[in-house]
Amino acid sequence: MTTTKTSAKESTAIEAAATAITNAEAKHAALLAEATIAQENVTKAEAEIRRIETCIANDDLTAGLEDLTKVDTQLRYYKLQNQAKTRAAAVAGGAVATARTALIVARVEAGEYSLHMDRLRPEAEALATKIAALLTEHVALCKAHNEGRVRLLADAKDSDAVNDQGTGNPESSLAWGHEDQKRHKPIWVEVDGKPVSEIYEAGRWEAIQRRAEWIMKFGEETAANSTTAYIH
Structure with missing residues (x-):
């Protein structure tokens, strides 16, 4: 990659890739939220079943077989829903990663990483x-x-x-x-x-190279004040 100037076409590709990331992240976040709600419903249904089972075991007429059947059906539904939302969220997470890859590729092609x-x-x-x-x-x-x-x-x-x-x-x-x-x-x-x-001609090579290294590492002023980087 040699170019450092981004063309209009390349800029458009970068913007499109960035937008795709935003959309993918939004979808992923929404599915994660839905999966969280589904899990909460599973937890609530399981707690309700335990309550109803306790009532039946204690001959408490406030809850019976009809209630148990209803909540059990709901629990099975919520578990399936949670599985579906979790899988969808995982797929959406992969889409986010793919979108980010596309943005990297667009930036590389536009020369934004200054690779030469x-x-x-x-x-x-x-x-x-x-x-x-x-x-x-x-x-x-x-x-x-x-x-x-x-x-x-x-x-x-x-x-x-x-x-x-x-x-x-x-x-x-x-x-x-x-x-x-x-x-x-x-x-x-x-x-x-x-x-x-x-x-001393031969010693000058090493002295100059040493001074150059000091300048690159510590700056001109430090090199000028250093006896180690002094050129005789």
Whole structure:
């Protein structure tokens, strides 16, 4: 199923299925109520028979054989009626289940469940290819950074920041602490406000994947504040 937009025909089918459920549920409820009444009549008739039998046994003339025959006939009728209503209610319950199935099918055909099994795999494969390309590109940038760092250090050996004593010119822009005319460690360079350091290319894969997992599980802010999800 690929469609997500419900057509007029599909909407009509869904509405019809929903209406069928409503009607089936109403019929089922009515039959259940009738079965309940029939059961109540059975209970009342059985109680009446016990009363009449007690009267006859005690020679109580308030109830006799004619009453017993009448109520016994009623009891047999109520029992048969209860059986019929109970069976009818069971059938009606099955009709409700069938109607609900029809509604599900109508919704599936209309794409309301947003099922896209024919599209998910190729999209996932394309996404994986895209992510792999981005990671490869990033690692290539890391490699270029490291190569540039090596060239920078090599070039710095010929600058005024380095001399035989390893201190160099304190006023050199490549000398750490040159702003204060101090003789600190030479070949100190910042890029974007950070000292130039070596980037571990291979470790970047795992670090990036770990950061992505943290973002998906806990959100961007949590990942940003987590040392576990930190990218060195």
